Amino acid sequence: xxxxxxxxxxxxxxxxxxxxxxxxxxxxxxxxxxxxxxxxxxxxxxxxxxxxxxxxxxxxxxxxxxxxxxxxxxxxxxxxxxxxxxxxxxxxxxxxxxxxxxxxxxxxxxxxxxxxxxxxxxxxxxxxxxxxxxxxxxxxxxxxxxxxxxxxxxxxxxxxxxxxxxxxxxxxxxxxxxxxxxxxxxxxxxxxxxxxxxxxxxxxxxxxxxxxxxxxxxxxxxxxxxxxxxxxxxxxxxxxxxxxxxxxxxxxxxxxxxxxxxxxxxxxxxxxxxxxxxxxxxxxxxxxxxxxxxxxxxxxxxxxxxxxxxxxxxxxxxxxxxxxxxxxxxxxxxxxxxxxxxxxxxxxxxxxxxxxxxxx
Amino acid sequence: xxxxxxxxxxxxxxxxxxxxxxxxxxxxxxxxxxxxxxxxxxxxxxxxxxxxxxxxxxxxxxxxxxxxxxxxxxxxxxxxxxxxxxxxxxxxxxxxxxxxxxxxxxxxxxxxxxxxxxxxxxxxxxxxxxxxxxxxxxxxxxxxxxxxxxxxxxxxxxxxxxxxxxxxxxxxxxxxxxxxxxxxxxxxxxxxxxxxxxxxxxxxxxxxxxxxxxxxxxxxxxxxxxxxxxxxxxxxxxxxxxxxxxxxxxxxxxxxxxxxxxxxxxxxxxxxxxxxxxxxxxxxxxxxxxxxxxxxxxxxxxxxxxxxxxxxxxxx
Numbered sequence: 001x002x003x004x005x006x007x008x009x010x011x012x013x014x015x016x017x018x019x020x021x022x023x024x025x026x027x028x029x030x031x032x033x034x035x036x037x038x039x040x041x042x043x044x045x046x047x048x049x050x051x052x053x054x055x056x057x058x059x060x061x062x063x064x065x066x067x068x069x070x071x072x073x074x075x076x077x078x079x080x081x082x083x084x085x086x087x088x089x090x091x092x093x094x095x096x097x098x099x100x101x102x103x104x105x106x107x108x109x110x111x112x113x114x115x116x117x118x119x120x121x122x123x124x125x126x127x128x129x130x131x132x133x134x135x136x137x138x139x140x141x142x143x144x145x146x147x148x149x150x151x152x153x154x155x156x157x158x159x160x161x162x163x164x165x166x167x168x169x170x171x172x173x174x175x176x177x178x179x180x181x182x183x184x185x186x187x188x189x190x191x192x193x194x195x196x197x198x199x200x201x202x203x204x205x206x207x208x209x210x211x212x213x214x215x216x217x218x219x220x221x222x223x224x225x226x227x228x229x230x231x232x233x234x235x236x237x238x239x240x241x242x243x244x245x246x247x248x249x250x251x252x253x254x255x256x257x258x259x260x261x262x263x264x265x266x267x268x269x270x271x272x273x274x275x276x277x278x279x280x281x282x283x284x285x286x287x288x289x290x291x292x293x294x295x296x297x298x299x300x301x302x303x304x305x306x307x308x309x310x311x312x313x314x315x316x317x318x319x320x321x322x323x324x325x326x327x328x329x330x331x332x333x334x335x336x337x338x339x340x341x342x343x344x345x346x347x348x349x350x351x352x353x354x355x356x357x358x359x360x
Numbered sequence: 361x362x363x364x365x366x367x368x369x370x371x372x373x374x375x376x377x378x379x380x381x382x383x384x385x386x387x388x389x390x391x392x393x394x395x396x397x398x399x400x401x402x403x404x405x406x407x408x409x410x411x412x413x414x415x416x417x418x419x420x421x422x423x424x425x426x427x428x429x430x431x432x433x434x435x436x437x438x439x440x441x442x443x444x445x446x447x448x449x450x451x452x453x454x455x456x457x458x459x460x461x462x463x464x465x466x467x468x469x470x471x472x473x474x475x476x477x478x479x480x481x482x483x484x485x486x487x488x489x490x491x492x493x494x495x496x497x498x499x500x501x502x503x504x505x506x507x508x509x510x511x512x513x514x515x516x517x518x519x520x521x522x523x524x525x526x527x528x529x530x531x532x533x534x535x536x537x538x539x540x541x542x543x544x545x546x547x548x549x550x551x552x553x554x555x556x557x558x559x560x561x562x563x564x565x566x567x568x569x570x571x572x573x574x575x576x577x578x579x580x581x582x583x584x585x586x587x588x589x590x591x592x593x594x595x596x597x598x599x600x601x602x603x604x605x606x607x608x609x610x611x612x613x614x615x616x617x618x619x620x621x622x623x624x625x626x627x628x629x630x631x632x633x634x635x636x637x638x639x640x641x642x643x644x645x646x647x648x649x650x651x652x653x654x655x656x657x658x659x660x661x662x663x664x665x666x667x668x669x670x671x672x673x674x675x676x
Contacts (some may be wrong), residue, residue: 003673003674004672004673004674004676005674031464033601035536037467059671070456076502089453126541136652137651139652141651141654141655142654143650143651143654144600144650144654146394146447146597146653147593147597147600147646147650148647150593150595150597150646151643151644151646151650152599152647154590154593154640154643155643158636158639158640159640161635161636161639162634162636162637162640165634165635165636166634166636167474241388245370250434255489267543275455278451278454279457281448281451282452282455285448303615316465316467316470317463317466317467318462318463318466320459320460320462320463320466320585321459321463322459323455323456323458323459323460323462323463324459324460324463325457325629326455326456326459327452327453327456327457327459327460328456330439330448330452331434331452331456334438334442334445334448334449335437335438335442335444337442337444338441338442338443340445342443347477
């Protein structure tokens with residue numbers, strides 16, 4: 001019989017090796033899957049890498065894909081550090097986008113330097129409020145936040161569908177339900193060939209890192225995450241911390257939505273979040289809820305996403321390949337955490353006792 | 361009109377019923393599996409592809425069940441044996457499962473000479489509403505009770521079997537004991553790990569059949585991406601609504617099935633709502649139910665006490 005016991009504390013180097021091994025194993029498992037489809041996995045992986053970097057334009061496209069993933073992962077990080085299972089990133093991204101879009105559509109006559117901050121704040125408020133609803137219910141009634149944030153995703157999604165069918169429908173689109181494209185004053189300019197959202201994303205990474213590591217608020221978040229009882233005993237106002245942090249978590253997701261509509265899509269569609277809210281959870285978790293870790297993982301995932309679009313055209317494998325590989329990687333990393341904390345031992349002592357008992 | 365509405369609602373409720381019952385089994389042993397959407401998607405894909413190749417409804421169902429079991433196995437290994445976080449494991453299973461189903465679907469589309477994936481006639485005939493001579497011809501009753509796809513009856517039978525298992529058998533009571541307090545169950549000699557695996561895997565298989573319904577029936581036998589479309593998530597919420605009782609899941613999923621088909625049956629003269637708002641309705645109601653049920657002061661006694669917490673034997 002095997003049984004499980006806790007191991008002694010592993011060194012940072014040992015932990016790194018175990019996680020790296022998990023990552024390599026995940027790629028190998030993904031490779032087996034690709035092989036089963038009759039395609040050479042080494043070629044596919046090679047194409048993913050070259051597809052993401054083969055030209056200046058490809059690199060710019062990779063960065064463009066990375067922006068929303070990174071920003072959304074930062075939002076998730078804030079909530080997850082508190083063990084508040086905010087899986088409503090999708091909805092918060094959408095609501096940030098909706099609020100920002102209002103100003104883009106109805107105040108397009110404002111100059112960019114006014115419209116940009118207004119849209120940014122609108123995104124913050126939209127995403128933040130959408131996250132505040134489940135937080136309020138959690139604090140007040142103990143409502144299950146996982147399911148509630150999830151339902152709010154769909155509600156936000158159909159709200160956009162309603163807006164594009166009705167109130168915000170583009171009359172110039174010949175009956176096709178779509179929202180008008182933004183005027184130039186409401187779109188983000190490019191910096192170094194990529195929409196300037198990447199600057200916002202980098203700044204946010206530093207802000208969230210400093211906020212979580214060096215401020216009183218950040219400390220409170222991690223204490224509440226460890227144990228609400230401890231936090232309450234230490235005199236912290238747990239409810240207020242939960243509400244504040246969830247607002248911020250949603251606000252960051254809202255910024256993500258604003259950057260998407262204003263920088264990348266230049267209009268609002270039902271696909272504005274497109275699963276990024278969920279991918280962000282994988283990213284944040286793989287990064288161990290470290291903002292700079294998210295930066296690295298989001299970059300890797302952007303390579304995977306961008307590269308898999310090239311794989312689609314070269315090998316006829318759909319871009320869903322990226323989702324599958326991301327899932328496999330996280331499965332392996334989740335599994336490897338076990339070997340960091342526990343180990344299997346052979347249960348000889350018990351067997352000996354059983355034999356002895358049988359004789360007696 | 362009302363009869364047609366009820367019949368349509370029962371049809372629309374079927375995938376939810378499978379998902380809810382499957383998830384209930386998993387939650388009964390304390391494992392909140394957020395991978396329902398993923399398990400259903402994988403079941404949908406396996407059921408559709410096997411159904412298309414074998415032209416047999418039976419094989420399609422078995423494949424969907426098997427695929428759901430395999431998907432649940434990933435979750436079970438991660439959370440039961442490796443004690444990984446249940447929320448993240450389940451979420452990853454959803455992302456993985458939906459991605460995998462879409463991926464394989466598009467892969468098969470690329471290899472299909474006609475450019476579409478459509479079920480052959482044989483299986484379509486087997487899945488059509490049953491016709492029992494005599495019974496199905498009765499006015500009203502015939503249509504209300506004896507006119508559905510075999511899926512509907514399979515779902516109801518599974519829900520009843522699960523209820524009987526939980527309430528009337530010793531094993532079922534043991535399982536509930538595991539959910540409420542795994543350490544106590546372990547001390548009483550119940551094999552905690554074995555039953556956790558069994559319940560999670562069977563639950564996953566049942567979810568898989570629910571997914572097969574989405575792929576085989578909802579879109580008229582044609583494969584489209586994302587064909588489960590969020591039903592798995594509603595099923596997770598319905599478990600709470602059904603108070604962790606498989607029998608209540610029948611009523612719960614019926615209510616939501618009715619909400620989903622409401623837009624086709626509300627006369628335009630009564631109320632005119634945009635389609636998007638009708639589509640939003642089930643999710644709004646689910647959210648409201650979540651809030652209202654948490655507002656009740658009394659804690660729900662049905663909720664498995666160890667839900668969401670992994671069991672580590674050495675920490676008893």
